[in-house]
Amino acid sequence: MDGVRGVRGDRSPxxxxxxxxxxxxxxxxxSTLLLTLFVLVGSNFAxxxxxxARAALDPFARALLxxxxxxxxxxxxxxxxxxxxxxxxxxxxxxxxxxxxxxxLPVALACFSAVVTGHRKAAWSALGMLWAGHVxxxxxxxxxxxPDHDSAAPWGQEGVVAAWVVAIVAVSELARTRREQWARERxxxxxxARRRADEERLRIARELHDVLAHSISVINxxxxxGLALLDSDPEQARTALTTIKAAxxxxxxxxxxxxxxxxxxGDAPRTPAPGLDRLPELTSQAASAxxxxxxxxxxxxxxxxxxxxAFRIVQEALTNVVRHSGSRHARVRLDHDKDxxxxxxxxxxxxxxxxxxxxxxxxxxxxxxxxxxxGTIEAGPxxxxxxxxxxxxxxxxKAKEDDR
Numbered sequence: 001m002d003g004v005r006g007v008r009g010d011r012s013p014x015x016x017x018x019x020x021x022x023x024x025x026x027x028x029x030x031s032t033l034l035l036t037l038f039v040l041v042g043s044n045f046a047x048x049x050x051x052x053a054r055a056a057l058d059p060f061a062r063a064l065l066x067x068x069x070x071x072x073x074x075x076x077x078x079x080x081x082x083x084x085x086x087x088x089x090x091x092x093x094x095x096x097x098x099x100x101x102x103x104x105l106p107v108a109l110a111c112f113s114a115v116v117t118g119h120r121k122a123a124w125s126a127l128g129m130l131w132a133g134h135v136x137x138x139x140x141x142x143x144x145x146x147p148d149h150d151s152a153a154p155w156g157q158e159g160v161v162a163a164w165v166v167a168i169v170a171v172s173e174l175a176r177t178r179r180e181q182w183a184r185e186r187x188x189x190x191x192x193a194r195r196r197a198d199e200e201r202l203r204i205a206r207e208l209h210d211v212l213a214h215s216i217s218v219i220n221x222x223x224x225x226g227l228a229l230l231d232s233d234p235e236q237a238r239t240a241l242t243t244i245k246a247a248x249x250x251x252x253x254x255x256x257x258x259x260x261x262x263x264x265x266g267d268a269p270r271t272p273a274p275g276l277d278r279l280p281e282l283t284s285q286a287a288s289a290x291x292x293x294x295x296x297x298x299x300x301x302x303x304x305x306x307x308x309x310a311f312r313i314v315q316e317a318l319t320n321v322v323r324h325s326g327s328r329h330a331r332v333r334l335d336h337d338k339d340x341x342x343x344x345x346x347x348x349x350x351x352x353x354x355x356x357x358x359x360x361x362x363x364x365x366x367x368x369x370x371x372x373x374x375g376t377i378e379a380g381p382x383x384x385x386x387x388x389x390x391x392x393x394x395x396x397x398k399a400k401e402d403d404r
Contacts, residue, residue: 027073035109036069039102046101055097064093068106075113080122083110087126091133095145104130108168115172116179123172127165134161206365208255210312210319215251217322219244221289243288250285275307279314279332286318290328293318297334299341306393309369310343313377316362317345317389325387326350340375341393349386366391 043065047057055061068089075082086106093103107130114123135158137145226240254274276299283293302310314332321330327347335342366389367377375393382388 026076028076029073032070032073035072035105036066039065039069039105042102043099046099050099054099057098061093061096061098064089064096064098065103068093068103072106072109072113075110076117079110079114079117080119083107083114083119083123083126084129086110087130087133090130091137094134095137095141097145104164111168112172112175115169116176118176120173120176124169127169131158131161131165134158202368206312206368209362209365210316212251212255215247217319218247218285218289221322222247225290247285247288273304273308274311275302275304276310276314276334277307278311282311282315282318283332286322286330289322291318291322292329293332294330295332295334297336299334300336300395302341302395306341306373306395309373309375310341310391310393312369313343313366313389313391314345316366320362320389321345321347321387324351327386336395338395340395343389343391343393345389346382347386349381351387 040062043061044057047054068086071082071085071089087110090103090107094100107126111123111127114120114126138158222240222243226237226244229237229240279295283295286293299310318330318332321327325347327349330345330347333342333344333346335344363377363379366379370377370391370393373393375391378388378390380388
């Protein structure tokens with residue numbers, strides 16, 4: 001029951017999980033603090049390298065750098081506000097004539113966060129605003145802005161800036177695409193796990209139903225015989241009680257086997273699953289319930305799953321004869337060719353209740369068993385009276401794609 005265990009832990013790369021629920025529930029203090037220190041140190045180094053060409057760093061410049069980097073603390077919770085806030089801080093920094101440097105890093109990270117969380121238009125707009133602001137400052141407004149006697153920036157520089165903008169957008173879009181693909185794969189794994197769990201629960205329900213319905217039917221019939229003959233024929237009543245004891249013991253053993261698979265999923269069962277080789281035992285149990293069963297034909301070697309399904313189908317069909325038919329005689333016929341095994345169970349009726357042939361979970365379970373192997377079940381009244389169950393099971397069972 002691998003499906004019951006659920007999907008394994010999150011093993012996706014950090015950039016695929018970026019901005020997910022786990023990140024949104026925490027404040028990125030460490031990364032924000034490290035980036036702020038890097039921006040401050042890098043800008044101070046750039047100021048020394050560009051001394052005389054750009055304005056010197058002052059408290060206002062450092063405040064803009066701290067604000068632009070500090071906004072990243074909210075990038076998981078308010079990505080749109082952060083991407084525009086960092087862009088505005090960068091435009092003000094450049095407009096004040098301060099040196100170029102790592103001031104663009106907070107904008108790049110904010111853009112990345114906005115894109116991977118689905119706010120693509122906001123990220124593109126913020127980057128467009130930053131680039132347009134840089135063009136205005138570098139080519140038209142430089143005459144009125146510090147530093148004094150500044151000249152227009154070469155247009156080739158704008159190509160470099162535009163290339164960086166395109167690179168940031170491209171990396172962010174790639175990360176967003178990969179993150180969405182990973183989310184789809186995780187959802188598919190979760191659906192597959194739930195489907196396997198549902199199939200396993202259904203399989204266990206069928207096993208329990210088939211085991212208990214058959215054994216309890218035998219016990220019910222023998223209990224009635226024992227009560228009726230308790231005074232007039234004590235020896236026959238003793239035989240009935242012996243049959244009840246044997247049937248209940250067998251039922252307890254099979255139920256214990258099913259429950260063991262629940263406690264230790266994946267382990268091999270302690271006893272082999274029943275198959276058509278136990279048909280004589282099944283007919284003997286039916287005889288103890290007053291039903292004579294005639295078996296004709298033989299079955300070829302079957303895979304364990306098909307062998308179990310065939311046995312359970314015959315068992316359920318005979319159980320329905322005991323419970324719902326007035327006939328005390330049933331016929332089981334096994335035919336096969338190179339492609340399929342055919343199981344036919346007939347009784348002569350008449351029906352003793354509204355659910356002739358079994359109208360509840362029994363027939364549904366038989367159909368589910370046959371369908372799981374790619375086979376079919378036909379069940380219904382015969383034209384000449386009585387009831388017939390005909391099962392066709394393929395001899396070559398294909399593995400399901402989901403189980404690979």
